[in-house]
Amino acid sequence: MLVFRLAVIIHLFLQLNASVCPEKCECILKDAIRCSGPGIEDLASLGLPTNMTHILITNTKATDLKDKVFSGMTVLQRLILSSNQLFLILPGAFKGLVKLKTLKLFDNKLTQLPTGVFGEMMDLQQLILENNLLKDIEWSLFDKLVNLQELFLNKNHLTELPEGVLRNLAKLKLLNLSRNYLAALPRNIFSTLTRLEKLALYMNRLSSIDSGVFDNLRELQELLLHSNGIQSIAPGTFHNLLKLKSLTLSQNKLQLLPHGLFLHLHNLTKLTLYGNPLGSLPEILFGEMRILRSLWVYDTKLSMVPDFVFGNLTNLELLVLTFNPELSVLPRNVFSGLNELLTLSLHTNNLSSLPEGIFQGLQKLQEISLFHNRIEVLPKNLFL
Ligand SMILES: *[C@@H]1O[C@H](CO)[C@@H](O)[C@H](O)[C@H]1NC(C)=O
Ligand SMILES: *[C@@H]1O[C@H](CO)[C@@H](O)[C@H](O)[C@H]1NC(C)=O
Ligand SMILES: *[C@@H]1O[C@H](CO)[C@@H](O)[C@H](O)[C@H]1NC(C)=O
Numbered sequence: 001m002l003v004f005r006l007a008v009i010i011h012l013f014l015q016l017n018a019s020v021c022p023e024k025c026e027c028i029l030k031d032a033i034r035c036s037g038p039g040i041e042d043l044a045s046l047g048l049p050t051n052m053t054h055i056l057i058t059n060t061k062a063t064d065l066k067d068k069v070f071s072g073m074t075v076l077q078r079l080i081l082s083s084n085q086l087f088l089i090l091p092g093a094f095k096g097l098v099k100l101k102t103l104k105l106f107d108n109k110l111t112q113l114p115t116g117v118f119g120e121m122m123d124l125q126q127l128i129l130e131n132n133l134l135k136d137i138e139w140s141l142f143d144k145l146v147n148l149q150e151l152f153l154n155k156n157h158l159t160e161l162p163e164g165v166l167r168n169l170a171k172l173k174l175l176n177l178s179r180n181y182l183a184a185l186p187r188n189i190f191s192t193l194t195r196l197e198k199l200a201l202y203m204n205r206l207s208s209i210d211s212g213v214f215d216n217l218r219e220l221q222e223l224l225l226h227s228n229g230i231q232s233i234a235p236g237t238f239h240n241l242l243k244l245k246s247l248t249l250s251q252n253k254l255q256l257l258p259h260g261l262f263l264h265l266h267n268l269t270k271l272t273l274y275g276n277p278l279g280s281l282p283e284i285l286f287g288e289m290r291i292l293r294s295l296w297v298y299d300t301k302l303s304m305v306p307d308f309v310f311g312n313l314t315n316l317e318l319l320v321l322t323f324n325p326e327l328s329v330l331p332r333n334v335f336s337g338l339n340e341l342l343t344l345s346l347h348t349n350n351l352s353s354l355p356e357g358i359f360q361g362l363q364k365l366q367e368i369s370l371f372h373n374r375i376e377v378l379p380k381n382l383f384l
C-alpha cells in the first residue's frame with residue numbers, strides 16, 4: 001500500500017515536473033535550463049520552455065539548428081551551444097532572440113554561417129565562434145551587432161576577411177582571429193574599431209603589415225602578431241598605439257625593422273622579437289619605456305648590434321642576447337643606458353672578443369653569461 005502510494009506520488013511529481021522541465025534537461029534555476037548528453041539529437045523535439053533567460057545545450061549529437069528552434073524566446077539572454085556536432089545553422093534559427101547578450105557556439109563543426117543569421121541581436125555583447133571550420137564569412141554577417149564587445153573567431157579556417165566585415169562593431173573591445181589561415185588584412189579592416197583593447201592575430205599566415213592598418217586603434221593594449229610569416233612591417237605601423245602594453249612579433253620572418261618602429265610605445269611591459277631572421281637592428285628603435293623589465297633577442301641572424309640602441313630602456317632588468325650564431329661584434333657602447341640591468345645573457349653567440357669597458361655603467365649588474373662563444377681573452381678593463 002505504502003509502495004503504491006509512493007509510486008503514485010512520484011508519478012504525479014514527475015508529471016508535474018515534466019510539464020515545466022523537458023525530460024532530457026535539467027532546470028537548474030527558475031529561469032535556466034541545461035540539456036546535455038549524447039541522447040540528444042534533435043533540439044526541436046526537446047520541448048524547451050520559452051520563458052528561460054539562460055539555455056545551455058552542450059555535448060549533444062545535435063548537428064543542426066533549424067529555423068525558429070528558439071522561437072518565442074524573447075527573454076533569452078545567454079544561449080550556450082558549445083561542444084555539439086553543429087554543422088548547419090539555418091538563416092532563421094535565432095529569429096526573435098532580441099534580448100540575447102551572449103551566444104557561444106564554440107567547439108562545433110560549422111563551415112559557414114548564413115546571411116542575416118545574427119540579424120536581430122542588437123544587444124549581443126559576446127559572440128564565440130572559436131574552434132569551428134569556418135572558411136569564409138559573409139561581408140554583412142556582423143552588421144547588426146552594434147553592441148558587440150567580444151568576438152572570438154579563433155581556431156577556424158579563415159583565409160581572408162571581407163573588407164568592411166567589422167565596420168559596425170564600434171564597441172568591440174576584444175577580437176580574437178588567432179589560429180586561422182589569414183594571409184592578408186584589408187587596408188581598412190580595423191578602421192572603425194576605436195575602442196578595441198585586445199587584438200589577437202597570432203598563428204596565421206600574414207606576410208606583411210601594411211601602412212595604416214592599426215592607425216585608429218588608439219585604445220589597444222594588447223597586439224599579438226607572433227607566429228605568422230611576417231616579412232615586412234610598414235614604418236610607423238605602431239605610432240598611434242600609445243596605450244599598448246603587450247606586443248608580440250616573435251617567430252616571424254622579419255629580416256629588418258623600420259627606423260623608430262617602437263618609438264612611441266612608452267607603456268610597453270612586454271615585447272617579443274625572438275625567432276626572426278633579423279640581420280640588423282636600426283640605430284633608433286626603442287623610445288622611452290619605463291615599465292619594460294625584460295627583453296629577449298635570441299634566435300636571430302644579427303651579426304652586430306648598434307651602439308646605444310637600448311639606451312632608452314632605462315629600467316630594463318634582464319637582457320637576453322643569445323643563440324645568435326652570427327653575432328660576432330658588440331661595440332663599446334652597446335649597453336649604454338641600461339642603468340638598472342641585473343642580468344645580461346650573452347651566451348651561445350659567435351663573439352671572439354669584447355671591447356674594453358663594454359660593461360661600464362652597468363652598476364647593478366649581478367650576472368653575465370658568456371659561455372658558448374669564441375672568446376679566448378677577456379680585455380682588462382671590462383667593467384671600468
Ligand atoms: C515559465 O513558464 C512555466 C510554464 O508556463 C511556469 O510554470 C514558470 O513559472 C515560468 N518561469 C518563469 C521564470 O517565468
Ligand atoms: C584570444 O585572444 C584574447 C585576446 O588576446 C585572449 O585573451 C584569449 O586568451 C585568446 N584565446 C585563445 C584561445 O587564444
Ligand atoms: C600608461 O600606463 C599608466 C599605468 O598603467 C597609465 O596611468 C597611463 O595612462 C598609460 N598611458 C597611456 C598613454 O595610456
Ligand SMILES: *[C@@H]1O[C@H](CO)[C@@H](O)[C@H](O)[C@H]1NC(C)=O
Pocket residue numbers: 263283284285286287288308309310311312
Ligand atoms: C630615445 O627616445 C627618444 C624619444 O623618446 C628619441 O628621440 C631617441 O632617438 C631615442 N634614442 C635612442 C638611442 O633610441
Ligand SMILES: *[C@@H]1O[C@H](CO)[C@@H](O)[C@H](O)[C@H]1NC(C)=O
Pocket residue numbers: 325326327328350352
Ligand atoms: C663566426 O665568426 C667567424 C670569425 O669572425 C667567422 O669566420 C664565422 O663565419 C662566424 N660564424 C657564423 C655562423 O657567422
